[in-house]
Amino acid sequence: MRCPDEPGLIYHISRVLYGHGLNILRNDEFVERTTSFFFMRTEFTGTFEAHALLQELREALPSAADIRLSDNRPKNIVLLATKEHHCLSELLVRNAFQELNARILAVVSNHEVxxxxxxxxxxxxxxxxxxxxxxxxxEAEVRQVLDGYAPEFVVLAKYMRILSPEFVEAYANRLINIHHSFLPAFVGASPYAQAYERGVKIIGATAHFVNEQLDQGPIIAQSVIPVDHTHSAAEMAQAGRDVEKIVLARSLRLVFAERVFVHQNKTIIFD
Amino acid sequence: MRCPDEPGLIYHISRVLYGHGLNILRNDEFVERTTSFFFMRTEFTGTFEAHALLQELREALPSAADIRLSDNRPKNIVLLATKEHHCLSELLVRNAFQELNARILAVVSNHEVxxxxxxxxxxxxxxxxxxxxxxxxxEAEVRQVLDGYAPEFVVLAKYMRILSPEFVEAYANRLINIHHSFLPAFVGASPYAQAYERGVKIIGATAHFVNEQLDQGPIIAQSVIPVDHTHSAAEMAQAGRDVEKIVLARSLRLVFAERVFVHQNKTIIFD
Amino acid sequence: MRCPDEPGLIYHISRVLYGHGLNILRNDEFVERTTSFFFMRTEFTGTFEAHALLQELREALPSAADIRLSDNRPKNIVLLATKEHHCLSELLVRNAFQELNARILAVVSNHEVxxxxxxxxxxxxxxxxxxxxxxxxxEAEVRQVLDGYAPEFVVLAKYMRILSPEFVEAYANRLINIHHSFLPAFVGASPYAQAYERGVKIIGATAHFVNEQLDQGPIIAQSVIPVDHTHSAAEMAQAGRDVEKIVLARSLRLVFAERVFVHQNKTIIFD
Amino acid sequence: MRCPDEPGLIYHISRVLYGHGLNILRNDEFVERTTSFFFMRTEFTGTFEAHALLQELREALPSAADIRLSDNRPKNIVLLATKEHHCLSELLVRNAFQELNARILAVVSNHEVxxxxxxxxxxxxxxxxxxxxxxxxxEAEVRQVLDGYAPEFVVLAKYMRILSPEFVEAYANRLINIHHSFLPAFVGASPYAQAYERGVKIIGATAHFVNEQLDQGPIIAQSVIPVDHTHSAAEMAQAGRDVEKIVLARSLRLVFAERVFVHQNKTIIFD
Structure with a gap:
């Protein structure tokens, strides 16, 4: 749940859950100070009637509160890819061994490879x-195929084409990209070539939700590795791929476990 | 507070705080599954009478609950050191600029340097x-000087002598050491020489509470840096010093902010 | 090449290569001080008759010198695995896309999964x-199948059985294992359970050559990730898998590119 | 030494050193491919007449070669600072214990604190x-004091004023700055505030030579630490300070040991 902060929120929520005899396994709260916004995620077990519980929580909380009840079933997802295999391979393997907390319904690509x-x-x-x-x-063709699967999330697994604002809007907060740089360094095309030119000593990767501005969406996870003067741009790209696929997989684990809240242009993550 | 886990703990605590009109700034809970133990740390502001609030919390919670009220004033500490300066320098500088959330009352050393x-x-x-x-x-001499300062915490800033069980017992959970290895690798003397002999590719440092077993106490923080075949044991030690002082300072920040619970031989840290 | 250190080694080697009109692309040397041993790896291009060049290098260098000429063709390897897929998947994918600088001839496993x-x-x-x-x-059965492929390297991709000294001897310096801890911490079985019990704040993985002593062989590469009190042993294992597969792949890249020298119980790596 | 690449460079240099009976302790070479430029750093011991050796090396090498002979005596440096103490403290402490391979001749500041x-x-x-x-x-006043010390290097230890192109030119390749971000992310003022606004999950610091373009000079060393949504901009700054001072000290160790070559807008570092 999320709502503007006010006193007693934790008390009101825990009272309702306690009243239903539910057992809280894990509880995370955060108050974002600059906007005075409250975020809470509660994992609980027990027997309850979802509609009644939600109703009671809504009555106990301010009317502006955004409350969601969710079970932990795997999410339905579709992947978009282009030519590079490493992120796609990583997700297909994890999917095959049920480690993704998701079902890959299909892969759509603008290339055949x-x-x-x-x-x-x-x-x-x-x-x-x-x-x-x-x-x-x-894009209309891609969109038609994609929509046919009704995915809960769309993952850009090194999809190298820019999507229109309409596409992004349709999958708002459900469209995840892996960018091959440590954003906001090296926005745009060829980040490894840019990194090589700049002579950086560390390169990275960034998984983020896509919004209407290129490479500007809320960041979910980032990771880095050291490089030095012996790395060509191609070797930086090669080294970076290992980081990209791991950071994308990690961000998906967080998102699919519903641990990630998007607030304005940032994420709040209860890891 | 900490106590054996049972339903309603968060509810009972938040009810009392809400009843006093206190404003929760930050709230962290954790249930340790193997021992079924509940830990909670709440930061709040507001006006209250400490004795009455504690009394009410005790009545609301199981009798086994261990509850502490604390303000955030700087802790009084004494440092023990031997010959190496880097951890001591780090803490003296931070102390001088009020960045330690502590007051260094004195330094005791078995050397003059x-x-x-x-x-x-x-x-x-x-x-x-x-x-x-x-x-x-x-040790009796050291102990006498130390006790004269009545420190809340004693920090072993590269103190190279082993303390007796009686000493450790007297400062239980208040005695913090920095060990120059990534424990439990390289317990005991000369960890960098051991690391060199073993040919490791990463070295580290570990800040931990001291208990009666050498280098076996609850770990607070660890950090590492890469090394390679070009590093002699002395160069590993040199590289390691930067890690040691930073990880010690970080662990003290956590402990002095009362973010660290010790449970059996582990720490639970609400960072 | 490697030999006991003496003055002029670089001069003698570069003289021979210069005399043949060969173009040095990259040159790395290292002198191990404690044993006074010299290591050198030279990448060069040009036209030459291998036998004559080797002969001339042998004449120019001390008789104790160990000299090898090698082209950069992919190595033939066989993998041993048990039940866990993550290291095997990683290597199979890289193999499929020719990113391994090796050909996986076969996989041998004591389980069917x-x-x-x-x-x-x-x-x-x-x-x-x-x-x-x-x-x-x-082991005799495994050995027979393995030997039938005449692999240049054998990779233990989470193979959970201990090999006999005879097996290890037969594949000396050609047998690579991934151990799921930051060696020498947590030698032996169930390192993640050990790490959980010890309450460490960082876990890791170690790729190493196998020798006759369990988990004591020369370390090729290590990597770590942070964990905290919220991680169960199973969650540490899950988090560790990402590190294991990447560090194994990285160590194989180094070994297959012949950048790794084994000297006594350590590696010298010209990365 | 450095010069346009051509065959035989290593041979010619090693021949001269061998002829003088000098003992090479360590030798590093690198060929920058895009500009086809050769870099070599050789550490050697032995008795020689510097002028004659240099002369002979110059004769053996192409006329374009830039050759320098250097002993390893501590460098004379001056620090510029403003109000923040952490980088200055770090360097003063290391200086006091002769760990800097330099002598701090003076500190110049635009504030008194x-x-x-x-x-x-x-x-x-x-x-x-x-x-x-x-x-x-x-700047003229600062320059006058600075020049009076005739420092070999000037270190901007959190000096918060922009220097004129004339100043930068006068200390070309001898002026080192620590920037409190992972460049090229967050160029300019208030990088932590920018990082907070962008919601990054990792922050960093960059030590670099200063050139005429703000925050665009050749990067010597970078390092990072993870942050999350709970960090305010002020807490990011606090966390970042530990990285800043360590990365600055590390870069100075490299520069003062003459391990760093500047080539165009990048560094080649033989670490």
Whole structure:
């Protein structure tokens, strides 16, 4: 739940849960000071009637409170990819061994090269070429296939095309990208080439929700590795791939476990 | 507060605080599963009568609950050191700029070399040589000086002598050591020489509470840095010193802010 | 090349290479001080007759010098695994995309569970159960299959059985293991359970050559990640898996590129 | 030495050193591919006449080669600071214990607050207020004091004023700054406030040579630490200070040991 902060919120919530005889396994709160906003995530077990419980919580809390009840079932997701395999491979493997807390319904790509890998894991692969199509026409095709799966989340697993504001809006807070730099350093194309040019000693990767501004969405997770003058731009890219796939997988674990709140342009994560 | 876990603990505590009109700034809970023990730390502001509030909390909670009310004033501490300056320097500097959330009342050392540094910062320095003294006699002298300051915490800032069980018992959970390895690797003397011999690729440091078993006490913080075959044991030690002083300072920040619970041989840290 | 250190080694080597008109791309030297041993690795391009060049280098250098000429072709390897998939998956994926600088000839396992994954990547899978067999009999079977492939390296990708000294001897300096702790912390079985019990704040993984002593072989690469009191032993294991597979892949990259020298019980790595 | 790459450079240098009976302790080479430039740093011991050796090396190498002979005596340096003490404290302490491979000749500051700390360590402190002075007039005063010490390096230990291109030019490749962000993220003022606004999950610090473009000079060393949504901008700054001072000290160790080559806008570091 989230709402503007006021005294007694924890008390009111814990009173309702206690009244239902529910057992709190884990409880996290945070008050964002600059906006005076309260966030709380409670894991509990016990027997309850969801509608009644929600109703009672709503009555106990300010009317502005945004309350969600959720079980922990795997999320339905679709992946978008282009040519690089490392993030896709990572997710397909985890999916195959039920480690993703999600079901990959399909992979959509503007290239064919990742088709065999995807099908090998028994996941449908949709090749939608962008050749001879306008950006709008291509995206419309992608969108149609995607919407057909009704995914809860869409993951850009190194999808190298920019999505329209309409697309982003349709999947607001449900569209996750992995950017191959330590944002906000090296926004835009070819971040490893930029990093090489700048002579940095550390490179990184950033998993973030996509919003209407390129590479500006709320950051979920970041990670880095050291490099030095012996690394060419290509070697930086190679080293960076290991970071990218791990940081993307970690961010998905957090999001799919509903540990991530988006507030304005930031994330609050109860890890 | 801490007590065996049972339903309603958060509810009971938040009810009492709400009843007093107190404003919760931050709230952290943790249930240790293997022992089914509940830990909670609440930061709040407001006007209250401490005795009455404690009394009410005690009545609201199980009789086994261990409840503490604390303000956030700086702790009184004494440092023990030997010859190496880096941890002592770090703490003296932070103390001088009021960044330690503590007051260093004195430094006690079995060598003279750190005397000038200490006095330069206006802190009393007690040189208690161990020459020609039994271990017991030396420790008794140290103990007498130490007890005279009635410190809330004693920090072993690279103090290279082993303390007796009686000493450790007297300062139980108030005696903090920095060990120059990534425990439990390289327990005992000369950890960098051991690390060099073993050919490790990462070295580290561990800040921990001291208990009756050498290097076995509850770990507060650890940190590491990479090394390689070009590092001699002396160079590993040099590189390690930067990690040691930072990890010690970090662990003290946590302990002095009362964010650290000791439970059996582990720490629970609400960072 | 490697040999006891003496003046002029770099000069003699560079003279021979210069005389052949070869172009040095990269040159690394190291002198291990405690044993006064010299190590050098030179990457060069150009046209030469290997036998004559080697002969000339041998004449120019002390008779004790160990000199190797090597091209950079992919190594032939066999993997041993048990039940956990994460290291195996990582290597199979990299193999499929030619990122391993090696060819996985086969996977041998004492369990069946990883068979589908392996075959899915077109790699032969040998299931050799240890049920109802002595340790010796089981190992002999594994050994026979393994030797049939004549691999240049054998990688223990979470193979959970201890190998005999004879096995280790047969694959000396060609047998690589990933141990799921930051060695030498937590030698032996169940390192994550040990780490949980000890209450460490950082866990790690170690890739090393296997020698006759359990978990004591020369370390190639190590990596760590932070954990805290909220991690159960199972969650530490889960978090550790990401580190294990990356550190194993990294160590293989180094070994297969012939950047790793083993000297006594340590590695010298020209990364 | 450095020069455009060509075959035989290592051979020619090692021949001269071998001819003088000098013993190479450590040798590092690097060829920068995009500009085809060769860099080499050799540590050697032995008896030689410097002028003759240099002369012979110059004759053996291309005329474009830039060759330097250097002993390893401590460098003379001056520090510039403003109000924050942490970097200055770090360097004063290391200086006091001869760990800096340098002598701090003086500290110059535009504020008075760090005077006591500096003098306490027996180092001259020059307070040059910028009140009621033009930028040019103030810098001229600073410059005059600085030049009086004829320092080999000038270290900006959190000096918060921008220096003129003339100043930077006068101390080209001898002027080192610590920037409190992971450059090129958060160039300019208030990087922690920027980092907080952007919601990053990692913050860092960058030590770099200063050139005529703000925060654009060659990077020497970078380091990072994780942060999360609970950190205010002030807490990020506090956490960042530990990284700043360590990364600055590390970069100075490298520079003062003459391990750092500047090439175009990057550094080549033989660590």
């Amino acid at each position: 990742l088709g065999n890998l995807t099908r090998q894991f028994g996941v449908p692969f949709h090749y939608i070429s962008h050749d001879d199509k306008s950006r709008e026409a291509h | 750190l005397g000038n540094l200490t006095r330069q910062f206006g802190v009393p320095f007690h040189y208690i040589s161990h020459d020609d003294k039994s271990r017991e006699a030396h | 990883l068979g589908n994954l392996t075959r899915q990547f077109g790699v032969p899978f040998h299931y050799i159960s240890h049920d109802d067999k002595s340790r010796e009999a089981h | 760090l005077g006591n700390l500096t003098r306490q360590f027996g180092v001259p402190f020059h307070y040059i207020s910028h009140d009621d002075k033009s930028r040019e007039a103030h």
